[in-house]
Amino acid sequence: MQAGALWADVAVPAGAQGLAALAGSSHDVGVVGYSLGGGLSWLARKHGLATNSITAIELVTADGRLVRTDAEHEPDLFWALRGGGGNFGVVTELELELHPVTEVYAGMLVWPWERSAEVIDVWGTWTTTAPDEITTSMRILQVPPLPDIPEPLRGRQIVVIDGAYLGDEAGGREVLEALRELGPEIDTFEMIPPAALLALHMDPPEPVPARGGHMMLRALTPEAIDAFVAAGGPGSGSNLLMLELRQLGGAVGRSGESHGALDRLDGDFALFGVGMVMGPGAAEAIGRTLDAVMTAMAPWDAGSAYLNFAEEPIDTSVAYSGEAYERLQAVKARYDAVDVFRANHPIAPATSGS
Ligand SMILES: Cc1cc2nc3c(=O)[nH]c(=O)nc-3n(C[C@H](O)[C@H](O)[C@H](O)COP(=O)(O)OP(=O)(O)OC[C@H]3O[C@@H](n4cnc5c(N)ncnc54)[C@H](O)[C@@H]3O)c2cc1C
Incomplete structure (x- = not known):
C-alpha cells in the first residue's frame, strides 16, 4: 500500500479477499505511522506487532535516493524503520503480510x-x-x-x-x-x-x-x-x-x-x-x-x-533494548547524519562514548 493510506483503505479490501490486516482500533489512523511505530492490533497477541509483519519498504532517504529495502536489500535500514518510526526517510510504500481470516x-x-x-x-x-x-x-x-x-x-x-x-x-x-x-x-x-x-x-x-x-x-x-x-x-x-x-x-x-x-x-x-x-x-x-x-x-x-x-516527548531510548537503541543511533548516523528527518519520537544522536 502507498503512504497516506488509512487503515480503512487497507483492512476493508483485504477483508473482501478473506484476509486480515494487523490494523489498529481506528479506521482513520495512518497505516505508515502506525506500522513504523509498532502497531498493536486486535490480533496482536497471536501475530505480534504490525511492524514485524512488514515485508518491504520503499522510501526516499536523506540523500535523495528512492530505495526499496527488505531483509535482503539495505537490511540495517529495513531493521531500523520497523519500530524506529519516521527517523530515516519519507516512506512512499509499505508491503505488509496479511493473514487468512474470514471471521x-x-x-x-x-x-x-x-x-x-x-x-x-x-x-x-x-x-x-x-x-x-x-x-x-x-x-x-x-x-x-x-x-x-x-x-x-x-x-x-x-x-x-x-x-x-x-x-x-x-x-x-x-x-x-x-x-x-x-x-x-x-x-x-x-x-x-x-x-x-x-x-x-x-x-x-x-x-x-x-x-x-x-x-x-x-x-x-x-x-x-x-x-x-x-x-x-x-x-x-x-x-x-x-x-x-x-x-x-x-x-x-x-x-x-x-x-x-x-x-x-x-x-x-x-x-x-x-x-x-x-x-x-x-x-x-x-x-x-x-x-x-x-x-x-x-x-x-x-x-x-x-x-x-506516547503523545508527549519522552526519552525514546526506554522503548527499545539498549542494544537496539545503539543500533538505531548508528543507522541514523549512517543514513541521516544531519537530521533531515525529525520524527515525532526522535532517535537521539549518539554521544561520544555511547
Ligand atoms: C483514534 C486512535 C486510535 C489508535 N489506535 C491505535 C491502536 O489500536 N494501536 C496502536 O498501536 N496505535 C493506535 N493509535 C496510535 C497510532 O498508532 C499513532 O498515533 C500513530 O503515530 C499514527 O500514525 P499516523 O500516520 O496516523 O499519524 P502521523 O501523525 O501522520 O504520523 C506519526 C509519525 O509517523 C511517522 N510517519 C508517518 N507517515 C510517514 C511516512 N510516510 N514516512 C515516514 N514517516 C512517517 C512520522 O514520524 C510521524 O510523525 C491510535 C491513535 C488514534 C488517534
Whole structure:
C-alpha cells in the first residue's frame, strides 16, 4: 500500500479477499505511522506487532535516493524503520503480510463503572492464562452525551472489555466464560468479518481534539487495581473520556530473529488515558488528571514505553533494548547524519562514548 493510506483503505479490501490486516482500533489512523511505530492490533497477541509483519519498504532517504529495502536489500535500514518510526526517510510504500481470516469472535462486555474494581480484578487474573488467540482491552469510559452515540451507552460511566478471538464461536465462548460470569449488562460478542474490527473500539469517526498519556505496566496487583480505579473510576473526579489498559503478552512480548528495531513490547499492559479538549483550559485540566494517574500508577511502571501511545516527548531510548537503541543511533548516523528527518519520537544522536 502507498503512504497516506488509512487503515480503512487497507483492512476493508483485504477483508473482501478473506484476509486480515494487523490494523489498529481506528479506521482513520495512518497505516505508515502506525506500522513504523509498532502497531498493536486486535490480533496482536497471536501475530505480534504490525511492524514485524512488514515485508518491504520503499522510501526516499536523506540523500535523495528512492530505495526499496527488505531483509535482503539495505537490511540495517529495513531493521531500523520497523519500530524506529519516521527517523530515516519519507516512506512512499509499505508491503505488509496479511493473514487468512474470514471471521473472528469479537465484541464488547459492559458493566456500570461502580463495578470497575471487581471487573478489572477478574480480567487481570484472566489475562495471565488467556490464550494468544485472544487480544483484549479494558477501559473505564465516561461516554459523552453526544447524539451519535448509541442510546445504551450515551452519557454513561461504564467499564468495558472488548476484544477479538481468532477462532470459532464455541472456542471464543469457552475463553470468555470467566468474564461472562461477571454478568455484563451488554454483551455484543459474535462472529464478525475482520474489517468490522475497525468499529469495535468505538473510536471517533473523525479526528477530535484530545490529550493523552501513557505508561507501560507490569502485572496488575490488587493494590495496582485499587490505585487505577481511585485515579479514574467512581469518586475520582476524573475528566478523562477513557482510561484504558491494553492486554499485552503473547506474540507481542516475544522476540523474533526476523524482527525490526521494536522486537517486542516489554510490559504486561499498556495504559492509555485520554480526555477531549473541548474548550479553553481543558488541555491543562486533562494534563493534571493524567499526571495524577501516572503518579498513582508509578509503583507498577514497567519502565519501558510504547511510542505510538506516547503523545508527549519522552526519552525514546526506554522503548527499545539498549542494544537496539545503539543500533538505531548508528543507522541514523549512517543514513541521516544531519537530521533531515525529525520524527515525532526522535532517535537521539549518539554521544561520544555511547
Ligand atoms: C483514534 C486512535 C486510535 C489508535 N489506535 C491505535 C491502536 O489500536 N494501536 C496502536 O498501536 N496505535 C493506535 N493509535 C496510535 C497510532 O498508532 C499513532 O498515533 C500513530 O503515530 C499514527 O500514525 P499516523 O500516520 O496516523 O499519524 P502521523 O501523525 O501522520 O504520523 C506519526 C509519525 O509517523 C511517522 N510517519 C508517518 N507517515 C510517514 C511516512 N510516510 N514516512 C515516514 N514517516 C512517517 C512520522 O514520524 C510521524 O510523525 C491510535 C491513535 C488514534 C488517534
